Amino acid sequence: MNQILQQLINGLSIGSVYALMAVGYSLVYSIMNFSNFAHGGVIMLGAYFGFFFVTLYGMPFWVAFLGAGVCSMLVAVLVERVAYKPLRARNAPFLYFMISAMGASMFMENFVIATIGPTFRTYPQIFPSQPFNLGGIYVGRLDMVMFLISCTSLMALVYFIEFTKLGKAIQATAFNPRASALMGINTDFVIIVVFALGGFLAGIAGVLFGMKYTVYPQIGSITIKSFIAAVFGGLGSLTGAVIGSFILGILETLVSGYMMSQYRDLISFSLLILILVFKPMGLMGKSSEEKA
Amino acid sequence: MLKKVAVLILSVLLITAFATGCGQKNQGAAGDVVKVGWIGSLTGDQAVWGQSELNTLKMLAEELNNSGGLLGKKIEIVGYDTRGDATEAVNAVKRLISQDKVIAIIGPNTSSSAMAISGILEEFKVPDIATVATNPKVTVLDGKVKPFNFRVCFIDPYQGAVAAGYAYDVLGFKKAAVLYDVTDEYSQGLAEFFIKTFEEKGGKIVAKEAFKSGDTDFRPQLSKIKAANPDVIFMPYFFKEVALSAKQARDLGINSVLMGGDGWPSDTLLEMAADAVEGSYFVNHLDFDDPAVQEFKQKYKAKYGKMPELNGYLAHDAFFMLVDAIKRANSFDPVAIRDALETVDIQGITGRIKIGKDTHNPEGKEAAIIKIEGGKYKFQQKYAVTE
Amino acid sequence: MDWFYIEGVLILAGINIIAVLGLSLLTGFTGLFSFGHAGFMAVGAYTSVYFGERMGLPFLVAIIAGGLSAGLMSLFIGRLTLKLKGDYFCIATLGFGEAIRLLLDNLQVFGGARGWPGIPPKVDLTTVVIFSLLGIIFLVFLINSRHGRAMIAVREEELAAKVMGIDVYRYKVISLFISAVYAGVAGGLLGYYLTFLQPKLFGLQKSTEYTIMVIFGGIGSISGSVLAAFLLTVLPEILRSFAVWRFVIYGAAVIFIMIARPQGLMGGKEITLKGVTSILGIPGKNRRTARSGEV
Numbered sequence: 009m010n011q012i013l014q015q016l017i018n019g020l021s022i023g024s025v026y027a028l029m030a031v032g033y034s035l036v037y038s039i040m041n042f043s044n045f046a047h048g049g050v051i052m053l054g055a056y057f058g059f060f061f062v063t064l065y066g067m068p069f070w071v072a073f074l075g076a077g078v079c080s081m082l083v084a085v086l087v088e089r090v091a092y093k094p095l096r097a098r099n100a101p102f103l104y105f106m107i108s109a110m111g112a113s114m115f116m117e118n119f120v121i122a123t124i125g126p127t128f129r130t131y132p133q134i135f136p137s138q139p140f141n142l143g144g145i146y147v148g149r150l151d152m153v154m155f156l157i158s159c160t161s162l163m164a165l166v167y168f169i170e171f172t173k174l175g176k177a178i179q180a181t182a183f184n185p186r187a188s189a190l191m192g193i194n195t196d197f198v199i200i201v202v203f204a205l206g207g208f209l210a211g212i213a214g215v216l217f218g219m220k221y222t223v224y225p226q227i228g229s230i231t232i233k234s235f236i237a238a239v240f241g242g243l244g245s246l247t248g249a250v251i252g253s254f255i256l257g258i259l260e261t262l263v264s265g266y267m268m269s270q271y272r273d274l275i276s277f278s279l280l281i282l283i284l285v286f287k288p289m290g291l292m293g294k295s296s297e298e299k300a
Numbered sequence: 301m302l303k304k305v306a307v308l309i310l311s312v313l314l315i316t317a318f319a320t321g322c323g324q325k326n327q328g329a330a331g332d333v334v335k336v337g338w339i340g341s342l343t344g345d346q347a348v349w350g351q352s353e354l355n356t357l358k359m360l361a362e363e364l365n366n367s368g369g370l371l372g373k374k375i376e377i378v379g380y381d382t383r384g385d386a387t388e389a390v391n392a393v394k395r396l397i398s399q400d401k402v403i404a405i406i407g408p409n410t411s412s413s414a415m416a417i418s419g420i421l422e423e424f425k426v427p428d429i430a431t432v433a434t435n436p437k438v439t440v441l442d443g444k445v446k447p448f449n450f451r452v453c454f455i456d457p458y459q460g461a462v463a464a465g466y467a468y469d470v471l472g473f474k475k476a477a478v479l480y481d482v483t484d485e486y487s488q489g490l491a492e493f494f495i496k497t498f499e500e501k502g503g504k505i506v507a508k509e510a511f512k513s514g515d516t517d518f519r520p521q522l523s524k525i526k527a528a529n530p531d532v533i534f535m536p537y538f539f540k541e542v543a544l545s546a547k548q549a550r551d552l553g554i555n556s557v558l559m560g561g562d563g564w565p566s567d568t569l570l571e572m573a574a575d576a577v578e579g580s581y582f583v584n585h586l587d588f589d590d591p592a593v594q595e596f597k598q599k600y601k602a603k604y605g606k607m608p609e610l611n612g613y614l615a616h617d618a619f620f621m622l623v624d625a626i627k628r629a630n631s632f633d634p635v636a637i638r639d640a641l642e643t644v645d646i647q648g649i650t651g652r653i654k655i656g657k658d659t660h661n662p663e664g665k666e667a668a669i670i671k672i673e674g675g676k677y678k679f680q681q682k683y684a685v686t687e
Numbered sequence: 688m689d690w691f692y693i694e695g696v697l698i699l700a701g702i703n704i705i706a707v708l709g710l711s712l713l714t715g716f717t718g719l720f721s722f723g724h725a726g727f728m729a730v731g732a733y734t735s736v737y738f739g740e741r742m743g744l745p746f747l748v749a750i751i752a753g754g755l756s757a758g759l760m761s762l763f764i765g766r767l768t769l770k771l772k773g774d775y776f777c778i779a780t781l782g783f784g785e786a787i788r789l790l791l792d793n794l795q796v797f798g799g800a801r802g803w804p805g806i807p808p809k810v811d812l813t814t815v816v817i818f819s820l821l822g823i824i825f826l827v828f829l830i831n832s833r834h835g836r837a838m839i840a841v842r843e844e845e846l847a848a849k850v851m852g853i854d855v856y857r858y859k860v861i862s863l864f865i866s867a868v869y870a871g872v873a874g875g876l877l878g879y880y881l882t883f884l885q886p887k888l889f890g891l892q893k894s895t896e897y898t899i900m901v902i903f904g905g906i907g908s909i910s911g912s913v914l915a916a917f918l919l920t921v922l923p924e925i926l927r928s929f930a931v932w933r934f935v936i937y938g939a940a941v942i943f944i945m946i947a948r949p950q951g952l953m954g955g956k957e958i959t960l961k962g963v964t965s966i967l968g969i970p971g972k973n974r975r976t977a978r979s980g981e982v
Contacts, residue, residue: 011527014552018519025517043774094946103720104945107902110895111941118343118934126347127606128540130572139551146552221516221544222572226345229514232781232891239778264520270482270510274789277782281767284779288771342931351931380927383934386802386883391695391924398689415804416883424691441805483792483887485801512789 010144015265016258021151023257025217027158027250030234030241032209034249035165039182039202041244042102043235045109046087048228049116050207054080054214055223056120059129069134077211084207085200087112096199113228120225129223150220157216161209162250168205169246178202182244240280241291248292255291256280334373334632336361336622337402339392339417340409340431342381345513348568349409352609353431354379357406359603360619370626378402382413389413390420397424403632404428406618409611411435411485414449421448427638429618432562432611434459435489439660450641450660452618452653453585454667456486459561460493460536461685462667463583467532467559468501470669470683471581475506477530477556479521479545481537482510490536490561506530511541518545519552526554538563543572550576557581567607570675577672584668585650586613587679593649617648621655694812700920701815702876704913707900708822709869711912714901716830717862718842720777722894723764723784724870729889730787731757731871732878733797736806739879746809750818750875757871758864765863769856784894791886802885803878810880818876819913822869826909829865838862839907899941905951910958915951 029051036044057079061072091108135153139146169175180188181198189195217227234253241252256276263275284290338357341350354377361375369375378400380392389408396402397420405421405428408414414433421428430438430451439449467473476498480491495505506528509521522545525533533549533556535542542564549558558580565584569577586593596616600608625640626632645654656663666682706728713719735753738744744752768779792800829835837858840848849855878884896919904915922940926933948954 011523014523015520018517018523021519022517043777091942091946100950101906103714103902103906107899108942108945110899111938111945113938114934115938115942118931118938121343121347122931122935126343126351128348128543128568128572130543130568137547137551141553144553148551217516222540224540225347226514230516236778236782239774243774261520264509264511265524269521269524270793271789272510273512274786277786281779281782284771284775285767288775290775343934347931379930381930381933384887386881386885386888387699387877388923390881391692391699392927394692394695395924395927398691412802412883412885412887415802416881418804419808419882435801437801437804483789483800485799485885485887488792488800 011265014145015261017145017147017151018265019258019261020155020254021148021257022261023254024151024155024158025213025220025230026234026237026257027253028154028161028209028213028216029231030238030249030253031158031162031165031246032206032213033231033234034238034241034244034246035209036202036206037238038244038246039178039199040092040105042105043109044206045106045231045235046084046091046112046116047206047210048231049113050080050084050087050210051214051217051231052120052225052227053083053116054211055218055227056124056129056214057211058215059131059218059223062131062134063129073212073215076215077208080211080214081204081207084203084210088199088203117225117228124225126225129218131219131223134219148220150216154216154220157212158250161212162246165205165209165246174198174201236277236280239290240284242289242293245290245292248290251291332374333376334370335376335378335400335402337393337396337400337405338377338379338407339382339389339396339405339413340379340407341384342379344383344385346384346409349432349609349611350381350384350407352612353407353409353615355604356600356608356612356615357619359600360616363599364623370623371630371632373632382408384410384413386410386412386416390416393417393420393428397426402426403626403634404622404637406615406622407431408433411438411489414438414451418446418449422446425638426634427641429621429641431614431618434486434562440658445658445660448638450621450655452614452621452648452650452662453562454665455661456489457493457496458685459583459667460490460495461497462669462683463490463534463536463559463561464494464497464501464503465685466581466583466669466683467534468498468503471532471557473503473531473557475504475528475530476532476534477507477509477525477528478505478534478536479509479511479518479525480535481513481541483513484537486563487537491534494534494536515541516544517548519548522549522552522554525549526552530556532557532559535560536563539566539569540572542577543569546573546576546580562610565610565670565677570672570677574675578675580672581680582670582672583683584670585610585665587668587670588677589679590649596649613650617646617650617653620646620648621653696921696924698810698812698815698880700917701812701819702873702880703897703900703920704819704916705815705822705876706870706873707897707904707912707916708819708826708909709866709873710897711901711904711909712826712829712838712869713862713866714898715904715906715908715912716835716842717838717859719769719859719863720773720898721780721863721866722777722891722898723780723782723787724866724897725889725891725893726780726784726787727757727761727867727870728874728877728893729791729886730760730874732874732884732889733791733803734871735875736803736878736884737797739809740806746879750872750879753875754868754871757874758868761863761867762860765860769859769863781891781894784889784891788886788889791889797884800886802883802887804883806878806882806884808879808882810876815876815880818872822872823909823913830909834858834861842907903941903944903951905953905956908951908953908957911951911953911956914953914958918952 033047054076058072058076061067061075091112135149139148177193237252237256238249241248259276263272357377361377365374382388409432411433414430427448434456436455481487507525560582564582629636629640651665653662666684669680669683671678731753734756735749738752739749837853900915904911
C-alpha cells in the first residue's frame, strides 16, 4: 500500500515537470499551429540564466527566478523574430516553421557546449532537500513547489487568455489571423506576446528543472516527453497538455514500478498510441478539423 | 536580396571551410611535424569526457614538443568530434587517415565507435589506442585479436568481477540490486558482468531495474528497489545520473550502500551529490591521491582551470603508451608502431600497463577501490581478481 | 582531399539519399510527417544483417529482406496510426521509433545496446550508387503515374481527393509502405557499410535529420531531396575542422536557408534535362522550361 502511494506521488512529481514544460509549448502551438521545437532550447537557457544569477551574482532565489524568466522571454522573442517572422511574412507552411525551430534548438544546445562548456552544474541548495516523511511516504519539498507552480501558471494563463482584452486578441488571432488583423488587432504584437509568455514559462521551467536535477546543455531533449504529453492531451488545449503530462508521468511510473522498467517507453508509448487510436484528437482535442 | 546575401555568406563559409580543410594536408611524417589523431565526443551527451581527453592530449603534446619533441620531430594532435556516433567515427577516422595522414589514433571513448572503425584501421594499417572503450569485443572478436586495435583501460567483465567480488567477499553483502541504463552500452555491459560474478559467488540479485539515457528521475525504479531491501545497490553508469539517483534514493529513505564503476569518479559527483554518496564504493583505474598522479592533475588544472575527468588520466597513459612504442620502434611507420605497441610495458598513472599480445589489453591491471568519506575520495586498496 | 575519405562520405550520402527519397514520398508527396523513420531503418538494418550473417543468405537477398521487413512493420504501424492527423500521426511515429530502439536495446540476441560488431563490409560506392539510382528511377515513375498523382492529391486536400474517388487511406498505406521499404534498404546498406550496428545509430536525431533534408530540398521535389541529402551529409564533414562549433554553424545554416528560401532548395520543382540545357545557354524551344529548371 505504501509503495503504490509512493509511486503515485513519484508519478505526479515527474508529471509536473512535464506539465511545466508542456504549458508554454502548448500555448505557442495553440496560436501558431506548429510544434515549437526550440522551446526545449529556451528551457535549457533558462536553467543556465538562473544558475548564473544565483552563483555568479549571488541574487536571491526569487530575483534569479524572475530574472531567468525575463531573459528566456527575450530569447524566445528573439528566436521568433529571427527564425519565424520571415516565414510568417511569406505564409510558409507549418513544416518550415518546425524545421526552423529544429535548427534553432540545435544552435542553442551546441552554442552552449561551445561557449559555456558541457560540464554539469548544480544549483546551490535553496529549499531544504530533506523530504517530508508522511508515514513512510516521502514527498519532496521542491516537488510540491513545482506542482504548485505548474498549476498556478496554468490557471493564470487560462485567466489571461479568457478574461483579458489581450487574451481575447490572442484567441481571435488563433481563430483567424487575417480577420482579426482586419478588425484592428495587431497580430504581430499578439504573436510577440505569445512567444514572450511561452518564453517566460520556459525560463521558470528551466530554473525549477535545474534546481531539482541539474543543469547541462541537453536539458532540451526532455521536452520530447512534454511534446508527447501535449499531443496526447489534445493539441492546442492548455488543460489537455497539463492533464496529458500527469497521465504520462503516472503511466511511466507505474510501468517502471510494477511492470518492466527495461521496457518502460515501449509499453507507455504503445499505450498512448492505442489511446490515440480510440481518441484520435487526444483527450481534450477541440475540433475534428485538422489543426496542422 | 536577402536570398542573395544568404547564398553569398553560405558559400564564403563553405569555401573557407574547404580551404582550411585542404590547407592541413601536409604529409603526416614528412616535414618536422608528426600527426597523431584523436576521435571522441566534443559535443553530445558525452562531451564532458571527450573534451577532457583532447585537452589532455594537447597539453601533453605541447610539453613533449617543448622538451625537444620525439625522435627529432614535433607531435601535433588532430582531434575530430564524433558526437558519440559510430557513423561519425567512421568518417572522422577516414579523414584522419587519408587526409591528415596520422601515424596513430587515440580514442574513441565509446566501445561502439571503436568497434566500427576496426575495419578501416586494418585496411590502412594504422593503430588505435582506445581510452575507455571497455567492451571486450573492441580488441578481440570471435577469439581472434584485432591487429590494429589496442586499449589502455580494463574491460567490462574484469570491472564487473572486481565490483561483485569486492561487494561479496570483502564487504560481505549478500543481497544486491542493480539499476542500469538499458540504452547505454557501457552500463549494460557492466551490469551484466556484475550480476554474473555476484550470482556465481552465491549472492542474490533482488532487483534489476533500468532507465533510459537522458532520464533524470529514477524514483519509480528506486521505490521498487527499496521494497526488495538490498544490502547494496550497484549503479554502473555515469556520474550525472549517479548523483541524481543517489540523491533520490536517499530522499526515498533508502539506506543501502551504493556501489559503482569507473563512470563515477569526478569532482562534479561530489559537488552534485554531496552527502548522498557518502559511504559509497566504486571501482577506479587509479588512486587519485597517488603522488604520481598529482603532477598531472596540477598541470591540467593550471592550464584549463578545472580538474581532469577520468578520461584525461587514461588519455595520458594512452599517449605515453604511444610515445613508448614510437621510441622503441625508432620510427614513425604505423606498422612498426603497431608491432611495438604489442610489447608495451610501462608504468602509467593508472597503473602498470603491460599489453597482452593476444588480447591487446593491459594485462593484470589492478583496479583501485575508492570509498567516499567525508566528501572525499578515499583510496581503500588495490584489488585484482584472478580468473 | 583524399579519395578514400571522399568515397566514404559519398557512400554515406548515397545511403542517406535512399532514406530521404522514401521520406520524401511520405512527407513531400503524401503530406504525412514521420519522426519514426529511423525506426524503420533499424528494422531493415537488423533484419538484413540477421538474414545475411546468421542465416547466410546472399547480400542482395538480405538487403531486400530488410526492406520488406521494414515495409511489413509499416503495414502494422500504419493500420494503427494512419487514421490520425497531422501532429498526432507525427507523435505516434515518434513513439514507434523510440519503442523500436528500446526493444533493440533489450534484445541481447542482436547485441543489445552494446551493438553488433564484426559485420563484413559488403557495401562499396558502386552498390550504393546502383541502389540510389534504382530508388530515384522507381520514385520518378511512381510520382508520374496515376498513383503518384493520387498521393499528391491526398497531400493537397484530403477531402477533395476523397470526393474525386481516391481511396485516401489506401494511398497513405501504400506511401508509408514504400517509404518504409526505402528506409529498410538504407538501413541494411548502412549496417554493411559501417560493419557495426547499434540501436543508438537510429535515434530520434536521425529521423529529425532526414526530415530536415526533405524540407530543405523542397516539398514535393525528388531532385531537391537528392540534392539536400547530398549537401547535408557533406556539410558536417566540411565543417569538421570547426570542432565544437560545427553544429552551431549547422543549426544556423538550417535556419538561414529556411528564412532565405522557405520553399526549400528546389521549391517543388525538378531538375530536368531541358532545364539544365537552357541554363547552360543551349537554346531551347520554350523559355518557360528554363524557369522550371532553375535552381
